[in-house]
Amino acid sequence: MKVTLFDSPPPDASRAPIENILELTPVTDIGADVFTNTRALWHPPGARGIYGGAAIAQCLAAAQLTVPPDFYPHSMHCYFVLAGDAQLPILYHVERVRDGRSFATRTVQARQRGRPIFTTTLSFDREGSGGEKKVEHTVSMPDVELPPPSVHDSGPFETRRAGIMNKDTSAPQEKAVRQFIRARGTISASDNHRAHLSALAYMSDSYFIGTVTRVQDIPRFSSPAALKQALSQLKNPSDLEAEAINRYTKDLAAGDNKSAKLQGITQSSWYDDVDTPRQKKEKRELGMMVSLDHTIYFHSRRGFRADEWIFTEMSSPWAGEGRGLVMQKMWAKDGTLIATCVQEGVVRLKQDEPLRNADTKL
Template identity: 55%
Template sequence: MSTLIRPPPREPSQSAIEALLELTQLSDIDVDLFTNTRPLWHPPGARGIFGGTAIAQTLAAAQRTIPSDFTIHSMHCYFVLAGNSEIPIIYHVERVRSGKSFATRTVQARQRGRVIFTTTMSFVKENSGGEQRVEHTTPMPALAPPVEGMDDMDHGGSATGPFQSQRIEILNNDSPEPHTKKTRQWMKARGRISDQGGHEAHLSALAYMSDSYFVGTIARVHKLWRYSALRKSNTKSSIDEDVLKKLLAMDDESLKRVKFVDEADLQRIQRLRNGEDPRGNENVREIGMMVSLDHAIYFHNPRKFRADEWMFIEMETPWAGDGRGLVFQRMYARDGTLIATCVQEGLVRLKQTNESKL
């Protein structure tokens, strides 16, 4: 049973992402206990549930314990164990501090009594910064707007998934220096988030989407082969198996129009389609294991955006080594407002040469 309580009928006014992230408060047990209302999503090839679910639902649970004039400004998360999509999650909110200007909450996500995810969040009272303020922001780069009806084949390649995205060509993709490259995309929640959800629903939706393609940035800037490992249970891939099937079914001209497929990937997919070793004669490095370790979000303008309108996301990685990698992410509203900055560290282990001989 993937939910503790039978899910109620979905509210017609809810968007897909609202329904997906809906929580049930277990008030008869403890007002600070919550559980997932809807079944959990396990991406094909992933170790467990989509990490964005835990990030967003812990935020949603904490927001239920905060006064309406307080807003999240930062959250720091750790992925402890892979979540099982067949088991309900219990979210326990601890009210660490409730001050005049700031409030602190910790939330633990548990399955069968074991912590699978933990986060600490800080909330700030609106307009508590004073009349005179120190202000600056990194501007959004100039680029072409998103094109309606040309979304990536993401979220299982489904046209009914909770969010849409359009990946853009990697900036400086031909550079030999991975740290100079930037992966970019447009993203938004599918449909319209209901008025009843308030700004909290938009924040939860942003938190959910912030985990999309995040640590996979490292594989993309290093041009690592990231498709053949999809069926391994310990791999968090930047592309799922259903998408790979669609890519294999495309002709070469159609593949060239898919913005997240670079020339190296194109050649490998062509070989895979022909039943050949996708590596050819190349000494191709392949992802052996890629999972998120931690995730931080700093919310800069939490009430000045809508998650169901196009947002621009830009990611770069300053460092990778010792089997780990770090990625920075900036999220902008369509009008150029910097909404959030995110940081994620993940395990990024290559398939070792001797593994292929086992």
Template identity: 50%
Template sequence: MAGRPTLLRQPPDDPNKAPIENALEVTEMAVLGPNIFTNARQLWQPPGARGIYGGAVIAMCLAAAQRTVAPDFLVHSCHCYFLLAGAADLPILFHVEQVRDGRSFATRTVQARQRGRCIFTTTISFVRDSSSAEDADTAVTHASELPRDSDGNPLRPPPEDYDDEPDLLAQGPFQGAKIEVVDTCGSGKPGNKKTRQWMRARGKIAGGVPAHLEALAYVSDSYFIGTITRIHKLWRFPFPAAEYDNLPDELREKVRTLHEWEGMGTDPREMVGRPTIGMMVSLDHTIYFHAPKKVAADDWMFTEMSSPWAGDGRGVVMQKIFSKDGTLLATCVQEGLVRLQAPKPEGKEAKL
């Protein structure tokens, strides 16, 4: 099936849905067996990546699982493992196993498969909506607050008519503001730094709560393990920083735009001499949905990421996702393989 990215003919985009809804559409394949789904459209492979964008696989596994539970069950956690790089030119089959259906909780496992091999697996837990109703006498509640600015005021989202995103980054189903790297302790230590960004889905999501949750799952993987490169100020492009001035004008401008947009500074030449990332791959990904019915992924959401630890060739990043009114919508954790590029032997020049 090489060169055929979907099992069925790709349908035209539905103009009544947001771009993210069209991108994440799954189709049930009852002819193959119960609870088997496939992607309706070709999946995106980021430039330079080993495989397809992981957030899409997470979201489509959630989409398939949500199709197998009652409407009054809402997802509260996903525990995921990336096993193999997914190919963009092959269809994916999502096999959903109904592990448990209780009165208050339901559990599903989903395997994403290509060529008969499992490339991704997740266990997803759902809770009945009524079972989470808070009783003032018995509930234990607290939540992290939306961060504040230097004057002590809650951070404010971009305007509704925001259009300052560079053309280079304005093609996907989500739009975002520039990433900011902050050091609230002023220590300069990577473990004390945080990255912050506002983001939202383009258009208006029409599919109700399930579609908003799938959209949040999709965007939760954006810039996630890459937080390690930002807080350590590591060079990530496939050529030495010292070669920046020798690039063609158009490519040099793209590099400068990406470098600044990701909170790394305005001049890539400042990275000369900094360590270079050699390999960075997500290993696992967990999402805890705290307020699923309040998720409005087509409205501004604020994400803050930090890393409590990196070592032994791996790194852990934690993420909080807030609505613009300050509600903590989700907490995410990701571990990834993080290795620096080995120094080149003396006397050997790098080639573009």
């Protein structure tokens, strides 16, 4: 079974890794506004399907191919319908809902086996259509130092944790998870900044819904065996090489070890080779965490580069009823607020008794 509809060409060395990963191929035999992923997509360890940022970014990339070059996205509202299978190609169907003088609307459905796995509605506006006089205000970027240069050179983007604001409070809603993120390499300047916007969309899903468990100090993996099982399910890591996968799991290990200590668990490490019995007093184990929707409000569309450090701050104002809500602000390195994102997801704990009428497959 092929993971792409057509044979994948070799990566273009003149483009950044994230550009190669997000490249689309037109499928003209089906329709004028139908595209497919050119290369295999990543299935993160422990996830139910492909990395959600890939569907977000490729839907945006497909929609951008159907609007005039001076139109830029200002909002994108997405729903994760089914888990994407990394072993199957995805077809992106774009519908041209409206074309006006100042605004344009597109919907995109990502489909596998003829069924939608992801759907989004995007709104674009023409650059400069707001006039010379403007209503303006913005949230200032916190005073933080940029990370040092990276010593690694693998994977499409890199992240650096920048701590948790108010980490000692007992109120999860008052905490904020901070990190830096950027695309590796140098993004080409040949597509009117569209590659930077797609890259931003791709990276906006990094550790997003996981903010709920981080501010609640709930470990993602309950034991070394759980991690091993997740790694065994890894499919087509096209955008993460072995070194990057190793660092990814170490990063999860560091966070989960901290959560374990805060909850009074005496394991020396979540990632020891031998499982250690969990203390009976530990009752909060993550049972399911799945993104339901994802919204991006693009602010300064051309006021940033996705291959330079972007500072993000994520907070969770509410969690309950088996769901959690996360807000994310993203700033360029010069302090410009470039995007605000919102995501809701299923966040369920393991139960002592099975939930009645619960949808375990979503």
